Amino acid sequence: MSEQSDTGSEGIPAATVVIFRNAPQGGPPQLLMTIRSREMVFAGGMAVFPGGRVDPADFDLGAAVGGPLDPEEAAHQVAVVRETLEETGLVIGLSGEIDAAKARAARDFLQETGELSPVLDHFGWELELDQLVPFARWFPKNENIPRVYDTRFYLADLGTGAVEIEADLSENTHLFWTTAQGALDAAEKGDIKIIFPTRRNLERLAQFDSFAEAKAQAEAIPVRTITPHMGERDGKTWLEIGEDLGYPVTAEPLTTVARS
Numbered sequence: 245m246s247e248q249s250d251t252g253s254e255g256i257p258a259a260t261v262v263i264f265r266n267a268p269q270g271g272p273p274q275l276l277m278t279i280r281s282r283e284m285v286f287a288g289g290m291a292v293f294p295g296g297r298v299d300p301a302d303f304d305l306g307a308a309v310g311g312p313l314d315p316e317e318a319a320h321q322v323a324v325v326r327e328t329l330e331e332t333g334l335v336i337g338l339s340g341e342i343d344a345a346k347a348r349a350a351r352d353f354l355q356e357t358g359e360l361s362p363v364l365d366h367f368g369w370e371l372e373l374d375q376l377v378p379f380a381r382w383f384p385k386n387e388n389i390p391r392v393y394d395t396r397f398y399l400a401d402l403g404t405g406a407v408e409i410e411a412d413l414s415e416n417t418h419l420f421w422t423t424a425q426g427a428l429d430a431a432e433k434g435d436i437k438i439i440f441p442t443r444r445n446l447e448r449l450a451q452f453d454s455f456a457e458a459k460a461q462a463e464a465i466p467v468r469t470i471t472p473h474m475g476e477r478d479g480k481t482w483l484e485i486g487e488d489l490g491y492p493v494t495a496e497p498l499t500t501v502a503r504s
Contacts (some may be wrong), residue, residue: 255383255394259320260295261328262379262445263336264455265402265421272423272453278331279418279436291427291436293445294331297393298323301359309371320396321373326360328400332419336400337376340369376400379462380448380489381469382441394469397445399462401455424449440472440483440501447493465490474498 263276277291298319306319313321325337335347346367354363364370377399385392422430424446430436431443438446452458468489475484475495484495 255385255392257298257316257320258296258393258395259298259323259327259398260293260395261324261336261376261398261400262293262449262458263328263332263334263400263402264458266404267423272425272450273455274421274423275427275449276332276334277420277422277427277436279420289437290442291431291438292442293397294328295324295395296327296331299326299359301361302326305359305361305371309373311373313373317378317396318373321376321398322360322371324376324398324400325371325373326354329360329363330354334402336402337371337373338364338369339372340367342369377459377462378467379458380445381467383469383471384441385471395441396467399455399458401459424452440496441470443496444485444491444493448491451492461490 264273265276267274276294278294279289279291302323303315303319305322306313306317307315309315309318309322311318321337328334328336329347329351333347333351335342335350350363350367350369353366354360357363378396379399380397381395382397383392383394385394427436427438427446428443428450431438449458452461468486470485470489472483472485475482477495481498482495483498483501485491487494
């Protein structure tokens with residue numbers, strides 16, 4: 245399957261992942277976030293979850309995966325695996341002999357090739373995409389922003405709290421672990437900036453005390469495309485989403501919305 249166009253009603257296919265780990269001191273799970281480089285056209289300087297656009301090679305590998313996933317869905321999950329390794333150095337959605345040293349070597353190899361398939365062949369790894377849980381899909385096609393991405397969100401669990409991460413320093417300048425509520429609090433204080441979809445997803449994730457709880461809700465609510473729309477409340481314009489998608493907060497005054 246070929247890559248979709250940058251323009252038109254389809255948008256740019258993209259995928260992102262919410263990676264959970266156990267909090268080192270106990271309490272709610274921590275999530276991995278990244279600060280995007282200010283030079284990036286989309287969400288420059290914003291705190292987001294790891295991910296990016298789906299490349300043509302991801303579609304090729306997705307088409308070759310087979311199994312229960314349709315090729316387009318498989319391509320998005322392949323992109324999540326590739327982007328996570330490239331941006332953070334973490335290995336998710338793969339099986340085989342994997343340790344920290346091999347993960348570092350695989351990241352270096354991926355940065356040379358730009359494609360995941362040669363990495364799998366070189367290290368003898370296999371895709372294990374059932375490690376990824378579909379969580380949401382956001383497509384803000386009604387908004388006046390430079391590039392419109394049709395982004396699928398996934399959940400993944402590292403379990404352990406002992407993991408190594410390092411920013412790629414090209415698209416991202418900083419990686420950090422935080423609870424969902426911690427990220428919301430940081431945004432409220434102005435320590436980080438988050439766009440509308442990230443804020444809504446953090447509010448949803450803050451409801452859960454474990455990865456298992458998040459996974460259970462994700463599996464109970466079918467993923468439907470979320471396209472924010474304008475609404476009027478008390479004479480003011482709000483940006484809104486549907487009420488039945490699992491989100492505790494479904495609207496925000498347009499004057500406070502951070503947009504890319």
